[in-house]
Amino acid sequence: MIHKAPPCNEDVLRxxxxxxxxxxxxxxxxxHHKLGSYIYNITKSRELAEEVVQDVFLKIWNNKATLxxxxxxxxxxxxxSKxxxxxxxxTIAARQTATTYLEQVTEEMLPADYQEENExxxxxxxxxxxxxxxxxxxYLMSRHERLQYAEIADRMSLSKETVKKYLQISTESISSYIRKRLTISIILFISNLF
Known part of the structure; x- marks a missing residue:
């Protein structure tokens, strides 16, 4: 495809x-208009074409001494520009491929997707x-026995605030442990692929 851009004046380049x-x-x-149209024909994306044109002109400005x-x-x-x-x-294709791959691996590794619910x-x-x-x-009295803070506090001779704090800390610890285990499983799975 031949581009009929007006010839650039050497004085302008100097x-x-x-x-x-x-x-x-x-x-x-x-x-910029002709270049944008040319790049759009390659990328089929107006946003990407605009980004490429801006990047190219930034490169020209940064390397202006060579003009x-x-x-x-x-x-x-x-x-x-091409x-x-x-x-x-x-770059976009590689990112999309990596993102899709990680989403698939993550979905396969989530507890809900394990073969047996007991896991x-x-x-x-x-x-x-x-x-x-x-x-x-x-944690067990609250989640398994369904006791209220006051009931747990009475049974264990603790304040309600202490019970609340223990429950908060234990819930965070359990969540953190599960996240770490899943992350390790995903990393091991990915490393075994390569």
Whole structure:
């Protein structure tokens, strides 16, 4: 596909190379629409095309000292834009593939997806068994016996605030233990794939 962008004036390139922002704006205005259309045809994404055009012009500004060395600015501009667009598409595709893969692995590793429902309970039981004795008793009385804070406090000779705090700490400890175990399982599963 041949691009009929207006030829870039060498004086404009020299001015940009010298740091003239007005000349740079002129250069941008001269090319950004045609370049945006060209990149859109590659990416099929308006947002990505705009991002690529901005990135390319930022690169031109950052490397402005090399502009006088460029023999055919039009070709240079469209080649670096195409390369940047293709690299952006590759990056997006790689991220999407990795995200999809991790979502699938995570779904497979969640307790709800285990083959046997008992495995869920075993993990929770392991977490409860790791609690300090008093927290464990408070947790079991609250969750299994369905006792109120006041009832637990009376049975254990504790204040209601202490019971509440023990229950909070034990719940956080159980959740943390389960998360860690799932994370370790996922990491081991992924490492075994590679």
């Amino acid at each position: 001015q940009v190379a010298a740091g003239d922002q007005r000349a740079f704006r002129q250069l941008f205005n001269l090319y 006088p060395e460029i023999i055919n600015f039009d070709s240079y501009l469209f080649v670096i 390369n940047h667009a293709l690299n952006s598409l590759k 869920r309970y075993l993990l929770v039981d392991e977490a409860i068994d790791r609690l300090p004795q008093q927290q464990k008793l408070v």
